[in-house]
Amino acid sequence: MASYMKRDKILENDNRNQINSLVHEKPGLSLTSIIKELEMAYTTATYHTTFLEQRKYIKSEKDGKYLRFYPRIFNIPTKFSKKENIIKTITENDFSCQKEIANIVGYNESAVSKIIKELAEQGIINITKIGKYNRCSIINQ
Numbered sequence: 001m002a003s004y005m006k007r008d009k010i011l012e013n014d015n016r017n018q019i020n021s022l023v024h025e026k027p028g029l030s031l032t033s034i035i036k037e038l039e040m041a042y043t044t045a046t047y048h049t050t051f052l053e054q055r056k057y058i059k060s061e062k063d064g065k066y067l068r069f070y071p072r073i074f075n076i077p078t079k080f081s082k083k084e085n086i087i088k089t090i091t092e093n094d095f096s097c098q099k100e101i102a103n104i105v106g107y108n109e110s111a112v113s114k115i116i117k118e119l120a121e122q123g124i125i126n127i128t129k130i131g132k133y134n135r136c137s138i139i140n141q
Contacts, residue, residue, distance in 0.1 A: 010055055015040065016048045023058045023069045030066040063111065082107060086115050090125055090136045097133040 011017045018038050023029060029037070035045045049069060052058045060067050085105045090096060093104065102112040116136060119125045127134050 005055075007055075010052075010057070013048070015044055016052055019045065019048050020052055020057050023052075024071045027070045028068045030063075030068055032066070034069065082111070083115055083119065086112060087119065087124065087138070091138050094137050095128070095130065095135040097135055099133075101136065 011020060015038075018040075019034060022034060022037060026033075031042075031045060031049060034040070034049070035042060038045070049058065049060070053060055053069075056072055058069050059072055060069050062068075082105075086101060086107075089101050089104045093100065096104070098109055098112050098116060101116070102109045105112070116125065116127065120127050123139060126137050126139050128137065129135070
C-alpha cells in the first residue's frame with residue numbers, strides 16, 4: 001500500500017519537499033550537507049533521499065567517500081571533467097596551492113587534493129613546497 005503514491009502527492013511531505021528543493025538549488029550536495037542545512041536526522045534524510053531517488057526526482061553519484069545528490073535532469077560532472085578543470089586552473093594560475101585551486105574550481109579541498117596527487121603521479125603536474133604550502137605547476141613536455 002505504501003509503495004504506490006501518486007506523483008502529485010510525493011512532495012506534499014515537508015521533508016521530501018525540503019530535500020528536493022535543496023538538491024535542485026545546490027546540486028552536488030552530500031547527505032551530510034543536506035542533514036546540516038536542513039537540520040534533519042540522518043535516518044529521516046536517508047529515507048527521504050532514497051524515496052525521492054526511487055521515484056526519479058533526484059539521482060545520486062558516488063564521489064570518493066561521499067554520495068552526492070543531483071536533480072534528475074542534471075548532468076553529473078565526471079572525474080575527467082574535474083581533472084580537466086583543475087589542470088586548466090593550474091595552467092592559468094601557476095604555483096597555486098590546493099586551497100586556492102579548490103576555491104577557483106568550486107570543489108572541496110579533499111577532492112582537489114586527491115586529484116592533484118593523481119596528476120602528480122601521472123607526471124602531468126609538479127608539486128613544489130614554497131613556504132608552508134605545496135604549490136602546483138604544469139610540467140612542460
